[in-house]
Amino acid sequence: MAPYGRDCDSNSNTNLDNLSQRALILAPFGRDAFVAARILREAGVDAEMCNDLPMLLVELARGAGVALMTDDAIRSADIKGLASWVRSQPSWSDFPFVLLTERGGGLERNPAAERQMKALGNVVFLERPLHPTTLISVVRTALRGRGRQYESPERLEAVRTSESHARSAELELRRLNESLEARVAERTEEIEAANRQLVSQIEERERVEFTLRQMQRLEAVGQLTSGVAHDFNNLLTVVLGNLGFIERGVASSADGQLKQRLSHVRLAAMRGAKLTSQLLAFSRRQRLDPKAIDINEALTSMRELLQSALGGSVQINTVFRPGLWQAFIDPTQLELVVLNLAINARDASQVGDSITLETANARVGLAETPEEPPPGEYVVISVTDTGSGMTKEVLAKAFEPFFTTKEIGKGSGLGLSQVLGFAQQSGGGIRIETRVGEGTSVKVYLPRAADSDVAEASPDPTGAGRQHRTDATILLVDDDNAVREVTASMLRELGYAVLEVGSGGAALDLLDGDSNVDLIVLDFVMPGMNGAELARQIHSKFSTLPVLFVTGYADKTTLAEIGDARLIKKPFVGDELANKVHAALAEIGPRLSGKVVPLRR
Ligand SMILES: Nc1ncnc2c1ncn2[C@@H]1O[C@H](COP(=O)(O)OP(=O)(O)OP(=O)(O)O)[C@@H](O)[C@H]1O
Ligand SMILES: [Mg+2]
DSSP, X not given: OOTTTGGGOTTOOOOHHHHTTOEEEEOOSTTHHHHHHHHHHHTTOOEEEESSHHHHHHHHHHOOSEEEEEHHHHSSSOOHHHHHHHHTSOTTOOOOEEEEEOTTOSGGGOHHHXXXXXXXXXXXXXXXXXXXXXXXXXXXXXXXXXXXXXXXXXXXXXXXXXXXXXXXXXXXHHHHHHHHHHHHHHHHHHHHHHHHHHHHHHHHHHHHHHHHHHHHHHXXXXXXXXXXXXXXXXXXXXXXXXXXXXXXXXXXXXOHHHHHHHHHHHHHHHHHHHHHHHHXXXXXXXXXXXXXXXXXXXXXXXXXXXXXXHOSSSEEEEEOOTTOOOEEEOHHHHHHHHHHHHHHHXXXXXXXXXXXXXXXXXXXOSOSSTTSOOSEEEEEEEEEEOSOOOOHHHHHHTTSTTOOOSOTTTOOSOHHHHHHHHHHHTTOEEEEEEETTTEEEEEEEEEBOOHHHHHOOOOOTTOTTSOOXXXXXXXXXXXXXXXXXXXXXXXXXTTOEEEEESSHHHHHHHHHSSEEESEEEEESSOSSSOHHHHHHHHHHHOTTOOEEEEESOOOHHHHHHHOGGGEEESSOOTTHHHHHHHHHHHHHOSGGGSOOEEEOO
């Protein structure tokens, strides 16, 4: 039995972890093995003794931290197996050997040591006899070194694992990054699209709000203007009516100066009347009598008037489109429109410039400004100049009544507002294209006449040609005492008997009584029961009794219902009052025709 066979028994209960910390001792001769094992064990090292080299190889294969060998154990032995074990170590392993040599057996004097060092690799030579402390320290150092080697495969593995983790994390990151970029691009595109939509919605809202504000402003100014114009028309009716009487009164007098003063008063009153009619045009409450008109023809006949109104400073070019549709408008207003635009164009131009007057057919879509026409078909008159153009600020206010950039006395600021009022009341609109320093083009859109409008023959509103009769009694209803007085005087002067009342109620009372009335002349706008309401009530009781309306203005639909033949405009100009009264009476025939209403006198 080998002296230390038990120690190297492979059935030893040493566990695997401890195996790797073992110090294997190969010292087959003498007591070296026992001594070394004891010293090491006392120092806490797990020391195992091996009988021979093959056993050492077996134990090495099972696991050890260091091998302590005496050089005589391997000097003459075949160490090929050991050398092969050493070579076959994994890369992390460099197994430590401690070789105990005889005194003087060091490398320099020991050629075998060279060979052993080569075969064993990591070898420490210790010369005997040695101090136990040296042995313990050398073995512990070797075990510590071996311990670090054990850690390295784990570390290596850990590094490898973490490297592979890092690589896969990097790959994942790259993949995420790429998909993130795609997602970011996608989201950015979505956000940009949403943003674009939002911006366009905001712009659209601002445009609509601006249009609405502009419309409300124009509407408010329009209402104010028409109220003022209405009151002025009443005043002017009184002034002009009385003036007529005074003029006739002094006709025989030889006082030329007095006559001249009177003519000044008439001129001033007529200018006032023109002003109120411009205001009413702007507020779209003027009386219009639309007809189907060939605009090319109408403009051609205006050419001379235009050129003389503009003077010789600018030239007028015309481009009249053949095949122009007919327009459905009041022809009397057309001249005013063109003159206003042409004068504006001339005022913006230099001497020698030319102005272009053009006509065209147009189909328009949704309006972008309150002045533009609603969608539909239009005949367009455009007046284009190459003059100063308008700034944004001027353009924004150009349609407002009394807005002018012209010096005092040169412009009243009513031109464009009047043109716009007329165009809109006719059912059209205006569009202005302008550039500072380059010029302006003002396009007036007039509604295209329907076939039925073209065929319609206009009745003679004056009743001219009919026989006049003056033996009639007229009931005059007006709440304004001064207007009523002057109107009654004018009618009496025409030869009629006139009954005057100041309200609709009084008129109905009078008609209900025992009286004869041939014609009723009503103020259209009255407090309480207005003219239209009174006319309805009269008509329900006395269906054949004719009614004429006197008006400073009225809304478009009411005016359209009544018709021009039954309307007399305040202030009375020319013979309109006489003509319309005559015409209305002529329609009902002589007094005893049966269309008579009892009248209480
Ligand atoms: N063709 C144009 N070129 C440049 N500015 C214009 C043109 N037409 C109008 N304007 C500007 O618009 C303003 C208002 O014009 P509008 O015709 O309403 O009044 P006006 O010409 O000043 O006075 P009015 O026509 O009552 O005599 C003008 O004062 C001018 O500043
Ligand atoms: Mg003008």
